[in-house]
Amino acid sequence: xxxxxxxxxxxxxxxxxxxxxxxxxxxxxxxxxxxxxxxxxxxxxxxxxxxxxxxxxxxxxxxxxxxxxxxxxxxxxxxxxxxxxxxxxxxxxxxxxxxxxxxxxxxxxxxxxxxxx
Amino acid sequence: xxxxxxxxxxxxxxxxxxxxxxxxxxxxxxxxxxxxxxxxxxxxxxxxxxxxxxxxxxxxxxxxxxxxxxxxxxxxxxxxxxxxxxxxxxxxxxxxxxxxxxxxxxxxxxxxx
Numbered sequence: 001x002x003x004x005x006x007x008x009x010x011x012x013x014x015x016x017x018x019x020x021x022x023x024x025x026x027x028x029x030x031x032x033x034x035x036x037x038x039x040x041x042x043x044x045x046x047x048x049x050x051x052x053x054x055x056x057x058x059x060x061x062x063x064x065x066x067x068x069x070x071x072x073x074x075x076x077x078x079x080x081x082x083x084x085x086x087x088x089x090x091x092x093x094x095x096x097x098x099x100x101x102x103x104x105x106x107x108x109x110x111x112x113x114x115x116x117x
Numbered sequence: 118x119x120x121x122x123x124x125x126x127x128x129x130x131x132x133x134x135x136x137x138x139x140x141x142x143x144x145x146x147x148x149x150x151x152x153x154x155x156x157x158x159x160x161x162x163x164x165x166x167x168x169x170x171x172x173x174x175x176x177x178x179x180x181x182x183x184x185x186x187x188x189x190x191x192x193x194x195x196x197x198x199x200x201x202x203x204x205x206x207x208x209x210x211x212x213x214x215x216x217x218x219x220x221x222x223x224x225x226x227x228x229x230x
Contacts, residue, residue, distance in 0.1 A: 031216055040125070042205050042220035043161065056217060091160060095216060105151075106218060108160040 002026075004109035006092050012115045013082055021077040021112045025094030032075050033106060034067055035091040043091055049075060050097075082116045089113050120144060121208050123221035131229050136193040138224050140206030143187070149209040150182055150189045151218065156202045165191060196228040 005024040013019055025032050030051055035043035045059040049069045060066075064082075069075040079086055090113075093106040122141050130136045138152075149168050153161035167173045167180040167189065179192040189208075193200055203225045207218040 033217070035220075040222070042121075042123075042207075042222045045217055045219065048217055105163055105166070106216075108162070110160050 004092055004094050004107055006090075006109035006112050008112055009110060010113045010115075012117065014117050015082060015084060017082050017116075019079045019082055019114060021079075021090050021114070023075045023077070023092030023094075023109060025073065025075070025092070026107060028096070029094035029107075030072065030097050031095045032069060033093045033095075034075070034077050035093065035108075037089045037091055037111070039088075046077070046090075079114075082114075084116045087114055087116045120219050121206055121221035123204075123206050123224045125222055125224060127225040127227050129227045129229060130196050132196060132198060134196050134228075136196045136200065136226055136228070138191040138193075138204050138206075138226065140189045140191075140221055141187055142189070142206075142208045142219075144208070144210050145184075145187065147184075147187075147208045147210050150180070151207040151209075152178075152180060152191045153205040153207060153220075154202045155205055155223065161205055193226075196226075198228050198230050201226055201228045 007022045032049040034046040037043045047067050048056040052072045064080045067077045089111040091108050091111045093108045095106050120143050152165040154164050155161045165178050165180040167182045170182050170184050173180045177194045181190045203223040205223045206221040209218050
């Protein structure tokens with residue numbers, strides 16, 4: 001698509017429930033990133049995919065968080081047993097193949113705002 | 118110590134003035150530096166990138182990088198009310214071959230008419 005698409009734009013859930021957030025990256029972008037942004041803070045890295053594999057999941061806060069990208073395009077971030085502290089905007093970004101020595105321009109989606117009551 | 122630090126502000130400047138936004142980073146081998154602008158309720162959008170020491174100009178925006186001092190700044194000339202937003206500094210480390218960016222907390226800029 002023309003841009004990074006994220007759904008849902010807003011999700012309200014109850015503590016303990018399971019949530020899935022979807023990201024559809026820019027067509028042809030092989031790199032996909034998930035970030036989390038809390039109010040008044042910058043985006044916090046969660047996980048990076050190069051193709052279908054998670055090349056770096058060092059930012060996932062705990063084992064309640066999991067993400068997949070089975071066909072190398074759309075990605076789903078899954079949160080189990082949600083907690084109130086999970087409330088944030090979840091941002092997805094994509095880029096062309098990153099080059100070690102150079103720039104890597106991330107294009108962000110509009111985000112999914114998650115509220116855990 | 119945070120890896121990328123910014124003053125959260127708000128930084129308030131009158132319309133037409135120069136706004137100066139600053140960022141420091143802790144990893145000496147950081148390689149690529151980016152400034153993103155984020156309007157309230159919107160996603161970050163890239164406005165400048167810089168990789169070499171010195172200045173880089175693009176329209177009203179100038180990015181300045183000093184790797185020895187681990188410091189990067191963004192100057193906005195002739196500030197406009199439409200420049201009012203949060204400006205995020207982001208750093209890509211040399212050791213990272215994933216393209217992962219580390220963001221600062223952002224500086225809120227208010228341009229008063």
